[in-house]
Every structure is written in structure tokens, then in C-alpha cells.
Amino acid sequence: MIYTITCNPAVDYVVQLEHFQPGQINRSKRDLKEAGGKGINVSRVLEIFGEKSIALGFVGGFTGKFIEDALNEAKIEHDFVSLKEDTRINVKLKAATEETEINGTSPTIEEKDYAQLVEKLSKLSADDVVVLAGSLPSSLPKETYRSLVSLLNEKGIKSILDTSGVPLKEAIQASPAFIKPNHIELAELFGEEVQNDQDIVRLAKRLNEEYNIDHVLISMAKDGAIYVGQDQIIRLRAPKGKAVNSVGAGDSAVAGFLYKWQETKDAKKAAQFAVAAGSATAFSAILCTKEEVDTLLHHVEVQTL
Ligand SMILES: Nc1ncnc2c1ncn2[C@@H]1O[C@H](COP(=O)(O)OP(=O)(O)O)[C@@H](O)[C@H]1O
Numbered sequence: 001m002i003y004t005i006t007c008n009p010a011v012d013y014v015v016q017l018e019h020f021q022p023g024q025i026n027r028s029k030r031d032l033k034e035a036g037g038k039g040i041n042v043s044r045v046l047e048i049f050g051e052k053s054i055a056l057g058f059v060g061g062f063t064g065k066f067i068e069d070a071l072n073e074a075k076i077e078h079d080f081v082s083l084k085e086d087t088r089i090n091v092k093l094k095a096a097t098e099e100t101e102i103n104g105t106s107p108t109i110e111e112k113d114y115a116q117l118v119e120k121l122s123k124l125s126a127d128d129v130v131v132l133a134g135s136l137p138s139s140l141p142k143e144t145y146r147s148l149v150s151l152l153n154e155k156g157i158k159s160i161l162d163t164s165g166v167p168l169k170e171a172i173q174a175s176p177a178f179i180k181p182n183h184i185e186l187a188e189l190f191g192e193e194v195q196n197d198q199d200i201v202r203l204a205k206r207l208n209e210e211y212n213i214d215h216v217l218i219s220m221a222k223d224g225a226i227y228v229g230q231d232q233i234i235r236l237r238a239p240k241g242k243a244v245n246s247v248g249a250g251d252s253a254v255a256g257f258l259y260k261w262q263e264t265k266d267a268k269k270a271a272q273f274a275v276a277a278g279s280a281t282a283f284s285a286i287l288c289t290k291e292e293v294d295t296l297l298h299h300v301e302v303q304t305l
């Protein structure tokens, strides 16, 4: 079974505007409220592909209930730890030419809450896969993903990680099986500038060789992605299209890779599917559909480097 862990879920309040004018009253053209947070989005996209998963993590209050209701409606199994405080709300302002995001403050996760998550993970076995995705609330130590990945490794469980900053820097020490930083997060991780594909390949190879991470997918928004595995390096160019709402594009890429990898164990096919899924979500108001991904798949240019 695939499990997703979202330590920091959110209700995404996506507001579409003609123009965003700071300091003025802005009225939305259209707005949406979505159950979000990176692991939850991965579960939602897997479900769209027909792949079951169980969503774990922490939710609380009326916003937490909103997320549980949305997952129930989508027939996605979940087993969250309940918190006293409300799950955050993330505001995504989509104007014609730019996107502005305000991610809310996280509820407090106490030690006893974290212990409940660890208890749930203790029941998993080696044929399970765990996706750990998103930021960590400030009440959790920055080494949390590192500890969780180590714990899963001890049980022979593969972990898929999508995070950034110090939690990523810590977690790579534990060798997750797959990571998907974007090119900006990759540059930040090594404290180096990333100017071109060669820079990306060089740093991604370090993740692969020095940190023993089998699959490294560096996403680059409209420029597609670069995959670096143990025995191949692949450049993937994203299809051209009009980006409508890129919230969830990265999560769709993670779900796409995992879904195709489970089916084929072919990294090239998985990376191509990941880029198609990311782009299909970027071109949609909410998340991709399977049909959109299948259509875009043939427009993802794949080149072995
Ligand atoms: N404007 C866009 N046009 C086409 N594809 C996009 C666009 N934005 C994102 N994508 C697709 O989504 C994937 C993930 O996007 P990216 O922005 O790199 O992730 P993240 O949200 O994690 O930073 C990209 O590899 C690409 O396939």
C-alpha cells in the first residue's frame, strides 16, 4: 500500500483575479477551496490515476474537518492524528501575469501527537511505500523527516520525499529512495547557483552518488525536469500550454512518477509521466485528469544525456 504523510496540510484558498493590486480592495473572478498540502495532493492525484493510498498526518479544527470530508468524498482513505488547533489556510492569488502565495501558520503538534504518527507507521511492512511531503510545522524538529526516513529504512520501506530547506538537507542524510526538489531548492541545498542543465546534473549526481538516493527528479516548472538515476540521466521538456494554476504541479509530478514506477519499474517512463502530470495540473484550474495526462504524455520530449 502507498501511504502519504502530510505534516502540514492546508485548505488552499485559490483566488483568481484580473490584476492583484496591493493596498486596494481586490474582488475575485472565481475562487476555490481545496484540500491541500503536498502529501494530500499526492493522494488525490494517485486516486485520479486509479491508485489507492492512505493519507496520514495531522489535521485539526474546522479546516481539518474540511480536508477529511473532501478526502471522504474523493474515496481516499485517511488516518490522521487529530489536533486541537485548526489546520492552516493557504491563500493563492492567481492574477493574469503572476501568482502570489500566503501560506498560513501551522497548528502546534505536541510530542504525543507525533508519537501517534510513529505508532501508525510501526504497523507498516516492507512492501509498503511512504510519501513524505511538504514543509514541517515549526513545532516539529527540522530533523523529523530524517528520523522518519531512517525508521522506514530500518523496516525496508521505500520513502519518497518532497520537501525543501533544512528538513531536506537533514533528510538526504538518511537516503530516501526518491526526491523531487525543484531547481531553486536544489541550488539552495548546496548553496550554489544553478545556471544551466549541466549545473543541475552535477548537483543531482551528488545526491545520487554521495547520498545514495536512487531516483532524483529535479523539476523546473515550464522548463520540464531532469532525472538522474543510478544508471541514466534524462532531460524531459514540458509540453507548451497556458498555465492556469500551478498549485499542485509538483505534487502531481511526484504522484505521476510513483504511479508509473509502480506499474513499470522503468524510470524513463516514470519521469515522462511525472512531467506530463505536472504540466496537466499547471494547465488546469485544479488538478489534472488522467485523460489530460495521457494526451500530454506524447508532447513531453525525452532525451537521454
Ligand atoms: N508553466 C508550466 N508549463 C508547463 N509545465 C509546467 C508549468 N509549471 C509546472 N509545470 C510542470 O509541473 C512540474 C512540476 O513543476 P514545478 O513548478 O517545478 O514544481 P514545484 O511546484 O514543486 O516547484 C514540472 O516539471 C512541469 O512538468
Ligand SMILES: O=P(O)(O)OC[C@H]1O[C@](O)(COP(=O)(O)O)[C@@H](O)[C@@H]1O
Residues within 6 Å of the ligand: 008, 010, 012, 035, 036, 037, 038, 039, 041, 090, 103, 133, 134, 135, 136, 246, 247, 248, 249, 250, 251, 252
Ligand atoms: O507545505 P508547504 O511547503 O507550505 O506547501 C504547501 C502547499 O503546497 C501545495 O501542496 C502545492 O504544492 P506544489 O505546487 O509544489 O505541488 C499546496 O496544496 C499547499 O498549499
